[in-house]
Amino acid sequence: MHTFGYRANALLTLGVTILALMCAMASFSDNFNLPSPSAQVQVLNVNWFQKQRNGNDEVSLTLNISADLQSAFTWNTKQVFVFLAAEYETTQNALNQISLWDAIIPSKEHAKFSIHTTNKYRLTDQGSNLRGKEFNLTLHWHVMPKTGKMFADNIVMTGYHLPEDYR
């Protein structure tokens, strides 16, 4: 005859085992989701473009960021962290990456959006490198699952230019 404690323990072990199995399956099933997000970003305006007193270039842009990240959401998705980075080359660095805007998308319903915004973080460069600079805008996203591993991906949008002159 088993004691109550023994049975409770067996039940708990079974419960934990089932939970662990469900987590593993949830995480595994995410591997079958092949997201196909889309993004477009337009630079609507260069609000100002200056050389600061310390000699660094700084630019303020108004952006129209549209994206559809709904396909990145599965039932195992907790939230998606998204950020837009300006990426460009200079003689000092092969890749300069500056985050301009970011957001946390809490649910699939919020994953299709179009936002009109100025850059939330300063776009500055150490030196006078930004005039006439060609740059890419890359939308990066990190999918944070309820259980299992996080994964990240991005969309690169090319062909942006900064003005030749300060304004």
Ligand SMILES: *[C@@H]1O[C@H](CO)[C@@H](O)[C@H](O)[C@H]1NC(C)=O
């Ligand atoms: C922003 O971009 C979206 C998609 O390209 C477009 O439908 C919308 O009209 C744009 N908004 C502005 C203010 O340009």
Ligand SMILES: *[C@@H]1O[C@H](CO)[C@@H](O)[C@H](O)[C@H]1NC(C)=O
């Ligand atoms: C922009 O992205 C393209 C494609 O990934 C890449 O070949 C190019 O070097 C990038 N340009 C800059 C300025 O980073």
